[in-house]
Amino acid sequence: MGFFDLFDENEENRKKVREVDRVADTEFATDEAHLDLREEELDIHKNRVETGDVVLHKDIIEEEQVVNVPVSHDQVVIERRAVDRQPTTEPITDEETVHIPVTAETVEVGKHTVVTGEISAHKRSVEETQQVRDVLHKEVADVETQGTADVISED
Incomplete structure (x- = not known):
């Protein structure tokens, strides 16, 4: 029996094909x-x-950091005044000296180190869901009856 005989409308031919196929397996x-x-x-x-x-x-x-630092220094102010020319008993000499110390503030710059913060690192485990797809095969039972076979299915 050939392949195209399966499409034959004849019921008898179809039954023969089914019986032959079943016997083989x-x-x-x-x-x-x-x-x-x-x-x-x-x-x-x-x-x-x-x-x-x-x-x-x-x-x-x-x-670079620019800092304005206020500093002070001494100024000597020389003032001259006229006097009314009073007579004196002291002689004229070149030994009379007045010493006036003059001061000024100077700026010295130094550096030192300070701790301004810290950085730390640690690991942590984070769970997420990843979708996996695949095609699975499964065998299922197929019960066929012929004629008047009485089948009771108990599942």
């Missing part, structure tokens, strides 16, 4: 029969891989 049982049904399941394994790293380090930058 069917085990005949006397009182009991057993058929295992199988299905696929996913086996999912997770692996930890290195994806990068973080490095903490310090850089030194230079920043």
Whole structure:
């Protein structure tokens, strides 16, 4: 019987094809029969891989700072006044000297180091969901009856 005979409208031909097909792959049982049904399941394994790293380090930058510091210094003010020319008993000499110390504030700049903050780092584990898709195969039972076979299904 050929392939195109399957499409024949003749009912008798179709029955013969079904019977021939069943005989080729069917085990005949006397009182009991057993058929295992199988299905696929996913086996999912997770692996930890290195994806990068973080490095903490310090850089030194230079920043010029301008500070206005008020300083003082002495000024000697020479004032001349006219007097009414009174007579004196002291002779004229070049030994009379007045010493006036003059001072000024100077600015000295020094530096010292202070701690202004700190940086720390730590790792934490974050969970997320990743969707996995695959096609699984499953065997299901298909019960066909012919003629007047009385079948009771107990599930």
